[in-house]
Amino acid sequence: MQSAVIVFPGSNCDRDLKVALTKATGKTPHMVWHKDTALPAGVDFVGIPGGFSFGDYLRCGAIAARAPIMQSVINFANGGGIVMGICNGFQVLVETGLLPGALMRNAGLKYICKDVALKVETSQSLFTNGYNQGEKITIPIAHHDGNYLADDALLARLKGEDRIAFTYEDNPNGSVADIAGILSENRRVMGMMPHPERLNDPALGGRDGAKLFEGLMSSLADA
Amino acid sequence: MQEPKITDELIAAHGLASDEYAQIIRLLNREPSYTELGIFSAMWNEHCSYKSSKKWLRTLPTEGPQVICGPGENAGVVDIGDGQAVVFKMESHNHPSYIEPYQGAATGVGGILRDVFTMGARPIAAMNSLSFGEPSHPKTKSLVAGVVAGVGGYGNSFGVPTVGGEVRFDPAYNGNCLVNAFAAGLADADKIFYSAASGVGMPVVYLGAKTGRDGVGGATMASAEFDDNIEDKRPTVQVGDPFTEKRLMEATLELMATGAVISIQDMGAAGLTCSAVEMGDKGNLGVRLNLEDVPVREENMTAYEMMLSESQERMLMVLKPELEAEAKAVFDKWDLDFAIVGETIAEDRFLVMHNGELKADLPLKALSGTAPEYDRPHVATPAPAALTDAPQIDPVEGLKAIISSPNYAAKNWVYEQYDHMVMADTVRRPGLGAGVIRVHGTPKALAFTSDVTPRYCRANPVEGGKQAVAEAYRNLSAVGAKPLASTDNLNFGNPEKPEIMGQFVGCIKGIGEACAALDMPIVSGNVSLYNETDGSGILPTPTIGAVGLLEDLADMIGGPAQDGDLAILIGNTEGHLGQSALLAEAFGRADGDAPTVDLTAEALHGTFVRDYHAMIHAATDLSDGGLAMAAFEMAESAGCGIAIEDGDTGWFFGEDQARYLLAVPMTEATILVDLAKSSGVPARLVGSFGGDTLTFGDASAKMADLSALYHAGFEAAVG
Numbered sequence: 001m002q003s004a005v006i007v008f009p010g011s012n013c014d015r016d017l018k019v020a021l022t023k024a025t026g027k028t029p030h031m032v033w034h035k036d037t038a039l040p041a042g043v044d045f046v047g048i049p050g051g052f053s054f055g056d057y058l059r060c061g062a063i064a065a066r067a068p069i070m071q072s073v074i075n076f077a078n079g080g081g082i083v084m085g086i087c088n089g090f091q092v093l094v095e096t097g098l099l100p101g102a103l104m105r106n107a108g109l110k111y112i113c114k115d116v117a118l119k120v121e122t123s124q125s126l127f128t129n130g131y132n133q134g135e136k137i138t139i140p141i142a143h144h145d146g147n148y149l150a151d152d153a154l155l156a157r158l159k160g161e162d163r164i165a166f167t168y169e170d171n172p173n174g175s176v177a178d179i180a181g182i183l184s185e186n187r188r189v190m191g192m193m194p195h196p197e198r199l200n201d202p203a204l205g206g207r208d209g210a211k212l213f214e215g216l217m218s219s220l221a222d223a
Numbered sequence: 224m225q226e227p228k229i230t231d232e233l234i235a236a237h238g239l240a241s242d243e244y245a246q247i248i249r250l251l252n253r254e255p256s257y258t259e260l261g262i263f264s265a266m267w268n269e270h271c272s273y274k275s276s277k278k279w280l281r282t283l284p285t286e287g288p289q290v291i292c293g294p295g296e297n298a299g300v301v302d303i304g305d306g307q308a309v310v311f312k313m314e315s316h317n318h319p320s321y322i323e324p325y326q327g328a329a330t331g332v333g334g335i336l337r338d339v340f341t342m343g344a345r346p347i348a349a350m351n352s353l354s355f356g357e358p359s360h361p362k363t364k365s366l367v368a369g370v371v372a373g374v375g376g377y378g379n380s381f382g383v384p385t386v387g388g389e390v391r392f393d394p395a396y397n398g399n400c401l402v403n404a405f406a407a408g409l410a411d412a413d414k415i416f417y418s419a420a421s422g423v424g425m426p427v428v429y430l431g432a433k434t435g436r437d438g439v440g441g442a443t444m445a446s447a448e449f450d451d452n453i454e455d456k457r458p459t460v461q462v463g464d465p466f467t468e469k470r471l472m473e474a475t476l477e478l479m480a481t482g483a484v485i486s487i488q489d490m491g492a493a494g495l496t497c498s499a500v501e502m503g504d505k506g507n508l509g510v511r512l513n514l515e516d517v518p519v520r521e522e523n524m525t526a527y528e529m530m531l532s533e534s535q536e537r538m539l540m541v542l543k544p545e546l547e548a549e550a551k552a553v554f555d556k557w558d559l560d561f562a563i564v565g566e567t568i569a570e571d572r573f574l575v576m577h578n579g580e581l582k583a584d585l586p587l588k589a590l591s592g593t594a595p596e597y598d599r600p601h602v603a604t605p606a607p608a609a610l611t612d613a614p615q616i617d618p619v620e621g622l623k624a625i626i627s628s629p630n631y632a633a634k635n636w637v638y639e640q641y642d643h644m645v646m647a648d649t650v651r652r653p654g655l656g657a658g659v660i661r662v663h664g665t666p667k668a669l670a671f672t673s674d675v676t677p678r679y680c681r682a683n684p685v686e687g688g689k690q691a692v693a694e695a696y697r698n699l700s701a702v703g704a705k706p707l708a709s710t711d712n713l714n715f716g717n718p719e720k721p722e723i724m725g726q727f728v729g730c731i732k733g734i735g736e737a738c739a740a741l742d743m744p745i746v747s748g749n750v751s752l753y754n755e756t757d758g759s760g761i762l763p764t765p766t767i768g769a770v771g772l773l774e775d776l777a778d779m780i781g782g783p784a785q786d787g788d789l790a791i792l793i794g795n796t797e798g799h800l801g802q803s804a805l806l807a808e809a810f811g812r813a814d815g816d817a818p819t820v821d822l823t824a825e826a827l828h829g830t831f832v833r834d835y836h837a838m839i840h841a842a843t844d845l846s847d848g849g850l851a852m853a854a855f856e857m858a859e860s861a862g863c864g865i866a867i868e869d870g871d872t873g874w875f876f877g878e879d880q881a882r883y884l885l886a887v888p889m890t891e892a893t894i895l896v897d898l899a900k901s902s903g904v905p906a907r908l909v910g911s912f913g914g915d916t917l918t919f920g921d922a923s924a925k926m927a928d929l930s931a932l933y934h935a936g937f938e939a940a941v942g
Contacts (some may be wrong), residue, residue: 009473009557010466012382016647034557050645052380070715111375114635127536142379142642167250184691198644204775 001220003029004047006073006089008064013050013086013197020197021047026215028056028223034067040068044220045082046073050142060145062105065173070071072182075081080222082126085149090181090191099184099191100158101150106143107174115159115205117169120181122162126148127190130215139194141172141180146193148175148182149180165190225316226257226527233257235866237264243595250589258526258575258582262590265493265531266500269752272594275718276750279731284739289707290747291412292745297338298408298491299746300415301708303772307662307842309669310406312747312766313352313712317754318461320402324369329377329463330404333535335406336381337489340472341538343416343479347646348660349378351404352653352673352712352766353637356397358629358940364391366400366738367941371464374404375640380465381472384649385641387657389672389766391630392941393678403712405673405768409662418488418498419508419841420541420567425485427499430478431471431537433520437461438494438533440464446637474557475538481553483546490537496530498539499565505593513566514577526582541567559732582935585691593852601724606640607682610801610815618875620921622855623932624809625848631804632936650776656843656862657698661776668779672703677762677849679817682802684726688733688765689820693880695769696741697844698700700829701883703780704771704838709738711748711767716760720754726763727752733820734765739781740822741829743769780832782841783836784859784886790857791892792850792866793828793899794882798873804847807875831904832883838891845882849908851875851919853884858912859930861886867910869920884911 003021007014014031021029029047030040039046052065064070070092077083077098085093093099106112115138120131131137150158153175158164165181173193181192196209227233234244236261243397247255247263250341255263267273285293292300298312316331332349339346350762351374356363367390378385383406420427438461442927478484486506488498495512514529524532542550542563554561568574573590605762616624625631638653650668657672674694692709699706711734717721738745754761773779800806801815832842839859845853850867858865867875887895892908899906916923 009470010380011379012645013467016645017648051382052466052469055464055728056378057466109374111640111642112378113644114639140644142644144379150479195609195644201460201649204644204647 001025001044001217002027002042003047004032004039004043005029005047005049006034006116008053008067009185010033010053010055011049011051012217016197017047017049017086020213023215033068033180035071037068037072039076044074048085050087050089053092054090061088061095064092065095066213070134073109077189080186080188082084082136084127085191086195086197088191090193091145093189093191095208098189099182101148103145104147105145105151106147111144116172116194118166118178121167124162124214125165125187125190126219128165128215129219130211136169138199138206139196139209140198141194143193146173146175148179150176166192170218171197229254229260230428231260238268239264239266243267247492250586250593252389253468256583256901258530258586261527261531262496262583262585264497266590267594271497272493273750274595275599275752277596279597279603279728282731283735285744285746287742287744290744293746294413294748296417297341299708299710300342300745300769300808302412303667307410308410308412309387309407309770310342310410311405311710311770312338313405313710313766315712316404316751316752317399317751319712320370321400323677324366325373325376326460326462328373329369330461330535331404332374332377332717332820333463333465333468334491335404336468338384339406339408340475341487341489342410343414344410346383346406346408347409347733348658348671349383349385349405350494350671350768351385353388354401354764355388355392356400357394358392358871360397364941369638370400370402372709375644376917377463377465381469382645384643384645384660385638385655386643386649386660388673389632390637393762393763398759399754399761401714401761401764405710407425407671407770415488416484418502418505419472420486420502420508422485423567423569424510426542426544426566427567428540428542428565429517429560429562429564430631431517431559432464432467432534432539433560434529434532434534435520436524436528436532438529439528451527456852457612461533461535463535470557470559471536471538472658473791474553474559478550478553481546481549483543483550485541485543487538487540490539492533494532494534494537500587500590502539502541502584503573503587506624509568509570509572510565511568511574511589512576516562516564518560518562519595521695521912526577530575541786550859551711556590572890599724600721601716602721603725604684604729607816613800613873614810615872616809618851618923619922621805621809621872621876625804625852625932626929628692628808629937629940631848631852633934634937635934636937636942651702651781657702657703657704666775668776669775670699672698673766673768674698675764675918677764677806677814678802680726680730680763680765683817684729684763685733686820688730689737689822690817690880691765691767692734692737692741692743693820693825694844695767696743696825696829697883698914699769699771700745701780701842701844702830703778703833704770704773705833706743706769708746709743709767709769711745713748714751714754714761714764714766716755723760730763730765737820737822741826778836780836780839780842782840784857784863784932786863787889787915788840788886788894789889789908790854790867790912791885791887791895791906791907792909793832793885794824795879795905796877797879798871799879800877802872803876803878818878818880820880828881828883828904831899835895838895839885839887841886843884845884846878849876849878855917857884857886858917858926859933861912863912863918864914865910865912866918868876875919
């Protein structure tokens, strides 16, 4: 699997995602600068890392969503490409319109960095097939703006189409329906606030995050 | 624009004493211009010149085979083997944080990060030592909220994990909070960048954010006591932009890799003035600046304002002229300003030109070299009377008084607002003892701690100074890390008062002795004086930041304690209750002497713990709250109970030094105690881990209840 990680000037989990992808795929991802206009040829997977892409100025992810590279990422996704956004990456994907809804300031108005318990809502996706449906996992969060908002109609759709990937067991940020991560309509784009790349190694406190990358890798190898 | 006339009022407003002004006249043989007066005030204030402290700082041990670069540069550099180095420093941002807590704390973090990456190191860890007034004081809550949000707001966005620190409360900080920010970075030992310029006619390049009027006069403000008019000083506080800092860091490191950098200096206190003078002074060169080329973001800025602006996220560099195009390309990539604003000159002059007009023409060496230095009168703190009427208390009640206090309650409320996992190398998170970060891509790891017990320093500056270093040494040893070196952030009141100067001198003596005995040389640091409001000073607070090395992460004493482990107490217990946390929290008393620090015992016991790391599941040092607090914290973090054998109040809450509590598997415990005895280390079995109850002799409580108290205490007081 050939992967690419998009690097904005304020990305700060780009290296962490690179390490996780290298570990799972055995190949170093392309690190793609935001001012580039095209993805490298032959890329199967695009990751949008956490961080503060443009300082979180204006609105988290809003400026990044309009960076030159993002038109290529949108085209890639619309053509069936596999895209995952973590934390700020989720915010960017929402701002591009590739994922629906919005991410607002945490209900407690504070930045929160800690391990949280998640429930895997569906194993029916490239990103979650390494887990069992209903499995409880631990993944850290680290964000100020992770309070996911969807209106009733959207929420009904997400539920009806089995597009909620993860939910929080003990909602830390006020997200509607405890949503921590969602899938696109074609199930090939996912955004999630928690950071699987941070719990990717027993030395860091666990491997619950590694299963995501391994599952993604094995399903792509099968494809 | 007409520059103001130099009057006595103007001189005083610049914080210059009349004899200091007379010295300026002697140096120049003429009256300084307004811009020159500003430059002198920037260079000669306490904050930049260390004029009250220099004499004493020189007595500190700063060398060792592990030290690559000691104090004097932007940060200290220490060898960690394999051609790698750790670069670190701690610095205060006390005055700005009290005036404007969010921006004051944020720019404190920004400043210390810049110090580290200016030397060519990528920041990998941060810590913060925070001291606030009493929780019930009307300003405390908003200061805590603002400072914590500011530290997080900057560090989180920049992308450095904040892995440790301290938070304390005492009425002595009511009018002056302390914000001490630590940062450490990783570099190749042969690719460290220094500030000394070299070569004549080399371009002086301005990098980073544009210059505005923010922070003009900030360093002078930080060298004065506060009074009732501090609100007027708000415009002297800078505003931070972590996004620019992140780009500046990436661009600077990329630029260094091109080989274009001759020397580099961050613009911190007194911005362009200090950085230019520093580079020239260290390189024995003069500097000419053309201010019309400085990127500005405000109109009609005068030379005076540009020279004294403390706008953040800026650097000054001397560039290899043949690599200008490569250098500029890096800064264009990161959308940062890059402007040639001057050049190095052979003469010993600091020339400041603005639109063709000469605004300053000063002897450069003399600006820093002849800065005043004082041997201020000092009187030693009188030896306090020993505690004679030590109170007794039920040990569980005593513990409850301590763990429910915001001083000792769990600090999750604070560190969960800091990203402590970014960079995915945090192997020991904040909360209990030292934080540990892997050295990326290697088996090595670095441990970080910051420590000081200000109430000991007040009672007995010498022992208090020693204790701060000893506690740092223990915290590093307790995770199995070999203590390498330290940085000191010395926060005191007004040095013109002999009793305050006496505290300073005493603490330095203690710190020096301990750093020498424990082989933890001071490689960088910062002094913050005049922490007084309306004549009332803070507790003497010499914060020690320290770094330890684990050659192999597998050697870390990582914890937690396991059910069935036995508890072994290392070190002698006399039951010293003077100046103890119990006395303060349960009885509201602050009497008695500080505990004595036996540095030989500290070294011996610490070495023992590190040597036998493989037999130990978890370890913690005994400090505030003594055995009771150590036992509770170890059990609480392990999610189990603990039973400790009975004893008097001194047994449970005495704060005798050189002690550790270890959790050791039952099969190893007696072997370890025997090994200790044969090494001359006092050690005894004092209890066991397991169950769901804390039992101290005949007293007991459910761990769940104690844990709830421990986790509620901070937020209840100031959240």
